[in-house]
Amino acid sequence: MSSREKILAAVRANKPDLQPLPDVIIPVREEGLIEEYRRVAEGIGAKVYEVGGIAEVKELLAASFEPSQRIVSPLEDFADMAEGIEAGIDPHSFADVELAIVRAEIGVSENSALWVPEGNVSQRVIPFICQHLAILINRERIVPTLQQAYSLIGEINYGYGVFIAGPSKTADIEQSLVLGAHGPRSLRVFIVG
Amino acid sequence: MKVGLFVPCYVDQFYPQAGIATLELLEKLGVEVEFPERQTCCGQPMANSGFSHLTGDCDELFTESFAGYDYVVAPSGSCVLHLKEHLHSKKNPSAAEDLRGRIYELVEFLTDILQIKSLKARFPHKVGVHQSCHGLRGLHLSQMSELVAPGFSKPEYLLNFVEGIELISLNRKDECCGFGGTFCVAEEAVSSKMGKDRVSDHVQNGAEYITGADLSCLMHMEGILKRQKSGVKVLHIAEILNAGE
Amino acid sequence: MVKEETQHKGLTEHSGLADIFNRDEQRVNWHDETLWFVRSKRDKAAHSLPEWELLRETASQIKHNVLSDLDTYLQQFEEQALINGVTVHWAADAREHNQIVHSILKKHEINRMVKSKSMLTEECHLNEYLKEHGVEVIDTDLGERIVQLAEEPPSHIVLPCIHKKKEEIGELFHTHLGTAAGESDPQVLTEAARQHLRESFLTRRLALTGVNFAVAETGEFVVCTNEGNADMGSHLADVHIASMGIEKIIPRRKDLGFFLRLLARSATGQPITTYSSHFRKPRAGQEMHIILVDNGRTVQLGREDFRNSLKCIRCGACMNTCPVYRRSGGHSYHNAIAGPIGSILAPNLDMKAYADLPFASTLCGSCSNVCPVKIDIHDQLYKWRQVLVKEGHVSPVKAMGMKAMAFTFAMPRFFAFAGKAGRVVMKYLPFVVSNKLNPWYKEREMPKPPKESFREWYKRERR
Numbered sequence: 054m055s056s057r058e059k060i061l062a063a064v065r066a067n068k069p070d071l072q073p074l075p076d077v078i079i080p081v082r083e084e085g086l087i088e089e090y091r092r093v094a095e096g097i098g099a100k101v102y103e104v105g106g107i108a109e110v111k112e113l114l115a116a117s118f119e120p121s122q123r124i125v126s127p128l129e130d131f132a133d134m135a136e137g138i139e140a141g142i143d144p145h146s147f148a149d150v151e152l153a154i155v156r157a158e159i160g161v162s163e164n165s166a167l168w169v170p171e172g173n174v175s176q177r178v179i180p181f182i183c184q185h186l187a188i189l190i191n192r193e194r195i196v197p198t199l200q201q202a203y204s205l206i207g208e209i210n211y212g213y214g215v216f217i218a219g220p221s222k223t224a225d226i227e228q229s230l231v232l233g234a235h236g237p238r239s240l241r242v243f244i245v246g
Numbered sequence: 247m248k249v250g251l252f253v254p255c256y257v258d259q260f261y262p263q264a265g266i267a268t269l270e271l272l273e274k275l276g277v278e279v280e281f282p283e284r285q286t287c288c289g290q291p292m293a294n295s296g297f298s299h300l301t302g303d304c305d306e307l308f309t310e311s312f313a314g315y316d317y318v319v320a321p322s323g324s325c326v327l328h329l330k331e332h333l334h335s336k337k338n339p340s341a342a343e344d345l346r347g348r349i350y351e352l353v354e355f356l357t358d359i360l361q362i363k364s365l366k367a368r369f370p371h372k373v374g375v376h377q378s379c380h381g382l383r384g385l386h387l388s389q390m391s392e393l394v395a396p397g398f399s400k401p402e403y404l405l406n407f408v409e410g411i412e413l414i415s416l417n418r419k420d421e422c423c424g425f426g427g428t429f430c431v432a433e434e435a436v437s438s439k440m441g442k443d444r445v446s447d448h449v450q451n452g453a454e455y456i457t458g459a460d461l462s463c464l465m466h467m468e469g470i471l472k473r474q475k476s477g478v479k480v481l482h483i484a485e486i487l488n489a490g491e
Numbered sequence: 492m493v494k495e496e497t498q499h500k501g502l503t504e505h506s507g508l509a510d511i512f513n514r515d516e517q518r519v520n521w522h523d524e525t526l527w528f529v530r531s532k533r534d535k536a537a538h539s540l541p542e543w544e545l546l547r548e549t550a551s552q553i554k555h556n557v558l559s560d561l562d563t564y565l566q567q568f569e570e571q572a573l574i575n576g577v578t579v580h581w582a583a584d585a586r587e588h589n590q591i592v593h594s595i596l597k598k599h600e601i602n603r604m605v606k607s608k609s610m611l612t613e614e615c616h617l618n619e620y621l622k623e624h625g626v627e628v629i630d631t632d633l634g635e636r637i638v639q640l641a642e643e644p645p646s647h648i649v650l651p652c653i654h655k656k657k658e659e660i661g662e663l664f665h666t667h668l669g670t671a672a673g674e675s676d677p678q679v680l681t682e683a684a685r686q687h688l689r690e691s692f693l694t695r696r697l698a699l700t701g702v703n704f705a706v707a708e709t710g711e712f713v714v715c716t717n718e719g720n721a722d723m724g725s726h727l728a729d730v731h732i733a734s735m736g737i738e739k740i741i742p743r744r745k746d747l748g749f750f751l752r753l754l755a756r757s758a759t760g761q762p763i764t765t766y767s768s769h770f771r772k773p774r775a776g777q778e779m780h781i782i783l784v785d786n787g788r789t790v791q792l793g794r795e796d797f798r799n800s801l802k803c804i805r806c807g808a809c810m811n812t813c814p815v816y817r818r819s820g821g822h823s824y825h826n827a828i829a830g831p832i833g834s835i836l837a838p839n840l841d842m843k844a845y846a847d848l849p850f851a852s853t854l855c856g857s858c859s860n861v862c863p864v865k866i867d868i869h870d871q872l873y874k875w876r877q878v879l880v881k882e883g884h885v886s887p888v889k890a891m892g893m894k895a896m897a898f899t900f901a902m903p904r905f906f907a908f909a910g911k912a913g914r915v916v917m918k919y920l921p922f923v924v925s926n927k928l929n930p931w932y933k934e935r936e937m938p939k940p941p942k943e944s945f946r947e948w949y950k951r952e953r954r
């Protein structure tokens with residue numbers, strides 16, 4: 054018998070009687086989402102900007118990054134300040150990216166997480182390999198909790214997707230928080246609209 | 247209402263004054279109390295060490311001694327919890343099962359059954375309350391700090407009736423004292439350290455007395471206090487609730 | 492004098508190892524405070540959600556459902572994963588898991604790899620196995636890398652090097668990564684590790700990750716990290732292997748909403764980990780493997796009293812709250828998974844070797860209260876004690892003492908008499924022994940016997 058068969062047979066022999074899946078409704082608050090989002094995001098080391106449009110984002114970023122630094126973005130809107138991201142090429146070629154600018158589909162106010170599916174980054178490694186990350190999110194796409202986020206995601210068939218909350222960090226050395234473990238050292242969130 | 251008083255073995259032998267205070271307090275509140283003399287032990291020392299199969303005779307004796315009372319009351323949360331969860335009788339299974347529902351730790355008996363709304367007692371001292379784990383998480387004498395739920399504390403509710411008392415607050419309000427039955431010798435190092443840490447929380451916050459609903463924890467902390475030659479004393483909650491001038 | 496006893500116990504048992512840990516009291520204080528700080532952060536995060544207990548209850552019920560229908564879910568997961576273009580392997584035990592990993596490495600002629608945090612691979616001793624077979628593994632989680640350099644196992648499932656002081660880490664980095672001697676600033680040390688590991692990420696062709704949750708409905712799996720190391724490894728590698736215990740399955744994608752809300756808050760008090768990465772299909776040109784591992788889990792599933800331990804989502808909250816863990820350190824549990832949850836999982840794998848662990852607890856119950864999936868941990872510790880005694884894994888001396896105690900308590904006359912005649916009976920209780928070899932006496936005074944017992948007083952006063 055293969056291990057597969059062995060394991061399945063053992064599970065069948067040993068599992069308890071069927072227990073039903075729970076059916077619950079978790080209460081949610083809908084007010085103050087943007088304030089909550091900002092408070093939580095800043096609490097975990099992100100910078101949050103509420104902006105009217107793309108132009109404002111560009112202005113803010115231009116103030117912090119030099120044109121000589123490598124900036125990438127899959128967004129057409131940023132073609133004037135960032136190079137595009139080609140899907141098929143070797144991901145290692147992004148090792149020297151200073152700033153990546155991408156768009157999130159959903160934001161979650163309870164934990165400041167931003168849902169970034171593969172299609173929004175062209176290359177999965179982009180939001181991790183860059184030294185700094187900027188993410189745009191439309192104001193009306195911010196929901197209270199992960200539960201609403203998953204209902205928006207629904208059955209979408211992505212190959213990869215990630216919730217990102219704050220910059221990469223570690224507290225492995227005596228519980229002291231250090232930003233910039235392996236991924237981006239900073240995260241800028243632009244709430245647009 | 248007739249109450250059978252259960253005085254756990256180590257209370258009988260080492261802390262008779264807690265048994266006496268329990269008896270007197272209940273009598274003061276108009277309860278008829280008897281102490282059935284054939285009682286010995288709840289069986290917990292064996293069971294918690296993994297020897298629950300040896301507690302059969304102990305259980306029979308307990309059932310026999312207490313079956314005739316309306317309630318059983320004991321000044322020890324952990325013995326009560328053990329009995330509520332594990333008392334069985336082969337000779338008289340229904341009596342044991344029935345009895346399990348009528349066994350109370352003193353504090354919960356006062357708040358839940360007698361539902362007392364006042365008490366005449368005076369104890370003008372600074373007191374720290376030790377929340378014994380079995381009383382806390384087993385009998386729910388107080389709200390547990392881990393849970394997201396409204397707070398309450400039955401021992402503190404009662405102590406607040408006492409004139410002159412000042413309850414101190416602790417840095418860790420419901421951490422274990424490290425007694426744990428045979429744990430206290432089998433894991434000597436950790437047990438002692440837990441005891442020392444618990445005691446120092448009370449001492450640092452100004453307690454003159456440490457009280458609680460479980461003498462086993464108090465005994466552990468007393469052992470540490472005495473070794474440290476501390477002036478801080480332990481008292482079972484019954485002794486404070488029964489205290490006069 | 493007391494030390495002798497400890498020596499007899501040997502250094503294979505929790506009590507003996509904990510005794511050594513406690514020789515440096517300042518360090519115990521530091522360890523305890525550090526972990527209590529994590530527990531406090533957990534409390535704050537939990538208390539900020541009024542629906543917290545409802546989330547716990549729901550997550551618990553979902554896990555009960557999973558265990559009761561695990562075979563169906565596993566097959567559904569496999570089917571979906573295959574559709575997604577992922578290769579699925581089944582490993583009956585640790586050995587088979589390690590062999591599968593090795594065979595994938597061989598197929599690609601790879602002998603250097605990176606690995607992100609996976610307690611399963613610790614349980615399987617994968618690193619040792621691969622080392623023997625000439626494969627270099629670099630652990631990329633900072634804490635894991637630190638213990639790897641120190642040639643130690645992790646002491647905590649979420650905070651692998653929580654037992655190490657920054658000065659010790661500074662020394663390790665000085666030796667291995669060339670940081671300045673005496674440098675112990677976490678910021679500087681982390682930066683050094685970042686540079687060192689970035690080079691590893693960029694040069695290794697195979698990455699292994701753990702799995703936090705695997706969704707039966709979609710065949711995707713979720714990996715949670717703060718550092719981004721799982722993603723850096725897997726998105727740069729040609730081959731991604733994800734190892735998971737079969738109990739990691741959850742039914743639907745939307746169930747993640749419950750588990751991800753609970754996991755990080757319980758673990759460290761963060762509202763969510765920095766990255767919650769959902770892997771469904773290999774990236775173009777990449778190979779992705781999932782290894783489903785049993786290694787005793789189906790046996791535990793068959794133990795009615797203990798099967799709920801399989802609900803565990805490895806948040807570590809039970810360790811942070813455990814007053815014994817905080818004061819004995821993870822290594823005293825001599826098992827890949829320490830603390831309360833380790834103590835109920837380990838005896839399933841080897842009752843004899845881990846018979847001491849269920850006794851390394853006061854049964855205070857705090858673990859069960861913080862557990863986000865409501866595992867009845869302390870009740871299981873109690874139940875394991877009964878099983879271990881029945882199976883003969885407890886010393887005969889203790890067993891004799893217990894029988895004598897049971898006998899005495901069953902004899903009311905003898906009990907009363909014994910009490911009067913110098914309280915002989917009490918010698919079976921741990922805190923009353925007449926000589927100073929008794930461990931109780933090392934740091935605690937014995938209770939003083941009063942003039943008369945309660946029953947003597949009662950006879951005199953009320954009869």
Ligand code: SF4
Binds near residue numbers: 807
């Ligand atoms: S047993 Fe519960 S608290 Fe402990 S690690 Fe597992 S999920 Fe977390």
